[in-house]
Amino acid sequence: MTSNAYDPRAIETKWQERWESTRAFHTQNPGDPGFDASKPKYYVLDMFPYPSGAGLHVGHPMGYIGSDIVARKKRMEGCNVLHPMGYDAFGLPAEQYAIQTGKHPGETTAENIATYRRQLKMIGLSYDWDRELSTADPSYYKWTQWIFTRLYDRGLAYQTEVPVWWCEELKTVLANEEVINGRSERGDHPCERRPLKQWMLRITAYADRLLEDLDEVQWPESVKSMQREWIGRSEGAEIAFPIQGPVVDPLVVFTTRPDTIFGATFMCVAPEHPLLSKLTSVEQRAAVEEYVKAAALKSDLERTDLAKDKSGVFTGGYALNPLMDSSDPKARIPIFVADYVLGSYGTGAIMAVPGHDERDFEFAQKYDLDVVEVVKPPQGTPGLADGVCFSGKGTAVHSPPIDGLPTDDATARIVALLQERGVGAAKTTYRLRDWLFSRQRYWGEPFPILHLENGDRVRVRDEDLPVELPPMDDFTPSEDGSAPLNRAQDWVQTTDPVTGKPALRETDTMPGWAGSCWYYLRFMDPHNAGAAFSQDAEQYWGNVDLYIGGVEHAVLHLLYARFWHKVLYDEGVVKTKEPFQKLFNQGMLTAFAYKDSTGRLVPANEIEERGGKYVKRDGGEELEQVIAKMSKSLRNVVNPDQVIEEYGCDTFRLYEMFMGPLSDSKPWNPRDVPGCRRFLDKVWRAFVDVDGTEAVRPNLRQDAAGELQGDALALERSFNRALQRVDASFEHFNFNTAIAALMTFMNDVGKCAGALTRSQAERFVCVLSPFAPHVAEELWSRLGHEGGVTHAAWPKLREEFLVEDTYELIVQIKGKLRARVQAPKDADNAALEALAKEAAAAQLEGQTIVKAIVVPGRLVNFVTR
């Protein structure tokens, strides 16, 4: 039976197959046959997913649909569009799953990828599938290793002992995010910080460039400032304080406020500080050692949290203020060990100025230490005189060489003095630390490094890449904390091809971030076997024009990728300084959840609706509707498969965008979905007589002759208003307003039955197509077009149809709406005022007009007495 009804499933299957078989979204590279260099390029990229076992829920595709809409419109505007997708396939969950089930992570990952691919295709996303990639594929990670070797050759990769989280129970090193309050996230076992030999990347060498070049990109200010704070550049000075007694090395501190040196009444060193044991007196040794042990169990966050109590122990040692006479009793400064000082920041020691630093102030109060005012706050600002600590800029006092100087001058003077006496110098430090780059795991990129018998380390030659992961079936961590790869001895024991001598392979692997640092570059030339990507491809595609993803990657992923990009820039293989020109963060998709009277969230499947109220199925307790993240435990996760099955993929796409601006968080409401389906039904019926057999309605078969008038003219105006709003929606990605505009136009079409012209119908289909591509393709083809709507031209706005002859003038009296009247579009102020006076004559009765404010095109406001 052939039906003329709207059948999304049939249409969507048909066009998805057609797109696939014609490679409709395949993008040519320079040098490919058919490549048109005259078209502008546009590279629009999604942050690729980690293919988890759960598959996609309706939140994931939100950004993908947004970027797809942009990609489709850019194609219609005549751009060469690069719009690829891949998988960030290495990572911990697959390995944990392997430990539990024995299933190889490669197998799990391949299955998950298959699910993701199926789901992504089902959504009708216009990716160039020929460019699909997986970071766990040796043909990809060969080049991840290749880039690592460039870093290694440049001295940007090194091994060193750093404190890392170690869990004795699990016999493994854990990442920061796997440790919560000093206990393992899995199993809740105690963890401690332990120094272990790790690979580090010298990202700090790029700190200034990573900071400066933020000015070149169009990113949300919030993300830029997060990166700036993460890098945390601060200018100040390093000062060497001689130690009283037998210790020869001075205690070097970093401070951003050298001008407050005369206010330093005590010093603090980190528990990890190398001089600590030398500083510690015999009497204090036991207390200090105990303190150091306790500190090892805390995270940096716990240690530095401003809300937490500051703690410390006197070491028994004293330092001397280098700018004071050593015989002056005030020059003698007691030294404490305190864990709010971090070994990894600055020099691991501070001069504490309790008068002008909140943390030092708190510490001094707790341990009853001297507080001296050395900066007088500006007039009106409370300071020490009022019993509060002042940390801003002011005027130096009680500081002989700089008394009376404003803070900036005082700082410069002190730095000069320190330098003169050889006890200090200006110094810039960063919060950013080198990147801990190794993991004692199996499912990651092996390091292309060989350890020789004599202790030397060499990198694997380019021609021997990739270093592939050996097949293994046991991924549990070893007793001694070494990586699982250490047990693949056939693989570990190898020969250095240069010297022919025996060598051991590095058994750590790279972290999950590695593969995602450069995937946007591989997409430009994904099958290149001789290079990571060709120079021609990189030259043409440049950087990513629009990068869409979640704000959770604001710091780490984006900073790491920028770092690698800059290294590649120095290496001469990329020509752009920054990888992502414009960044856009989509909002989070939430769902409704229900709270009982105790505030507990009740799983969605234990709830029912009774007369507009939400109640618990058993017991009938009334519940409050709130908004929460989609989560397995609340059973409020919505799967796209079900939605698409029931309503079709075009409806799904439309609803995802219609919910609200792409950047906002918003709740998924299954009740709203049918509204979008109804809109598509309406569109279909405007084009197709569902009871007939014709492809399209008769009035759409050929162009209407002559000038537009009546309903056709009204529709032309309506269409152009809609088009204007659609075009505008691409500025801020608030596609909800674009869809609302299309709906308004369709409502107008419904009011003017039969008046829709072929030209209007065609342009409408074009504008609809980025949002609901399948139904648009079907209607486009029914209108008799051979080529797909994918490459049809985007309609041009015709401004002459935006102006009406008259408009509704608002008449206000003292700012309150009192009347409306039709006004000619070019009436002058006097005419408008006269018109308004007449329209509001009744309300103006008995009042004196003091003033009339006339805003042509909008309103007249009478101020009366």
Add this chain to the structure above:
RNA sequence: GGGGAGAUGGCGGAACUGGCAGACGCAUCGGACUUAAAAUCCGAAGCCCUCACGGGCGUCCGGGUUCGAUCCCCGGUCUCCCCA
């Protein structure tokens, strides 16, 4: 704790540059078509007073600037996100 974003009908949201608050959709109610239902179409609807005409109130709360404030300024409350 720090940083950021936000708060508009029963719900999601709209509102150009300070100028008609509530577009569009959902849910609701009424009507048409139907033997009936579904689907579809038409209509109503922020809240309060009023039979109605009409009026009052209204964009988290309290102030301010302005002829006029959802929008700008000051103070506060709450929510969400990120650092984690």
